[in-house]
Amino acid sequence: MSAIDDAARELSRLPGIGPKTASRLVHHLMKGPAEDGLRLGRAIAALVERVRPCAQCGNFGEEEVCQVCRDQERDPSVLCVVEGAFEVASIEATGQYRGRFHVLGGRLSPLDGVGPEDLSVERLLERIRTAEGGIAEVILATSPSVEGEATAVYLESVIRPLGPRVTRLARGIPMGSDLEYVDGSTIVEALAGRREM
Amino acid sequence: MSAIDDAARELSRLPGIGPKTASRLVHHLMKGPAEDGLRLGRAIAALVERVRPCAQCGNFGEEEVCQVCRDQERDPSVLCVVEGAFEVASIEATGQYRGRFHVLGGRLSPLDGVGPEDLSVERLLERIRTAEGGIAEVILATSPSVEGEATAVYLESVIRPLGPRVTRLARGIPMGSDLEYVDGSTIVEALAGRREM
Incomplete structure (x- = not known):
């Protein structure tokens, strides 16, 4: 060829x-x-x-442990759970998040035969149980799809008994968008989550 | 980094x-x-x-002379003039053209200071003058833009005196498109070039 x-x-x-x-x-x-x-x-x-996955969080990096996990300035008591390392990059690009991450490696999808044992759920629970100083909050940042939603619900059910606050990213109208082009279910979420000005 | x-x-x-x-x-x-x-x-x-440009036609290849120019089955008396090697690939992909090519390396653009001396026009004329067996037809396949058009008009004026027939690709409605989405100038060209069925 x-x-x-x-x-x-x-x-x-x-x-x-x-x-x-x-x-x-x-x-x-x-x-x-x-x-x-x-x-x-x-x-x-x-x-x-x-490049290889971080031994702690699953994010990509060039060392055994990734840059985010090595950064001593970051708050080790907050974990943001994402489906893939790409989402870590998106959140890091904002420069506004100061906690750490946990990369699941996918989302639950019974139809495709993806169960909790195919994701790094056990490692996540282990991290929460053994974290020095404890984990105060776990932010679920799975994708806003049916499967991402189901994954979040499942994670909430297994994480909450261990103690941390479990939160998820706010749903609502994306910045800079025209209401006219925002789908109905997003508007419903935005109404339900409305806040005092 | x-x-x-x-x-x-x-x-x-x-x-x-x-x-x-x-x-x-x-x-x-x-x-x-x-x-x-x-x-x-x-x-x-x-x-x-x-990969390097063919010494004869300017198309990309891995030898001194490209595959198209080396192919003895092809008609050496027909030259198709294109702006870049990418167009050679597009035409070759159809498998329907049996002549050879000449790659100009761009199109005339007085505003950007691109004149005939910046394109391989002199080499094209030289090929036409010295071709063994002569060149019977030169097909101008420059792009259907104002500059491509101007390039074709210029080339026609310098090639015709050397003897070959000078033709250009037909303009008209592209296959599979919806008339509704075809721009007016294309419809004008399609009307002007209409053919008996």
């Missing part, structure tokens, strides 16, 4: 990149300086060679 | 890939088997190391 076809095939394995986009990217790389493509190739190789 | 940030930055240099998409791709690569990422990295490096 030619280098062109091979690169296009590998790129089109990425999510959201079809054969046409892959071909366009390949042509972009061929047109540009070779050094750009070499740097991209090296960066991807270094990524998958060096 | 961390391997994660580095890979995201390199990916976001690609056209159509913003910081969010880059971050999503990085997380996809981290979640999958490392071998997938290594293969992608190697494919991109091999691409930019091995």
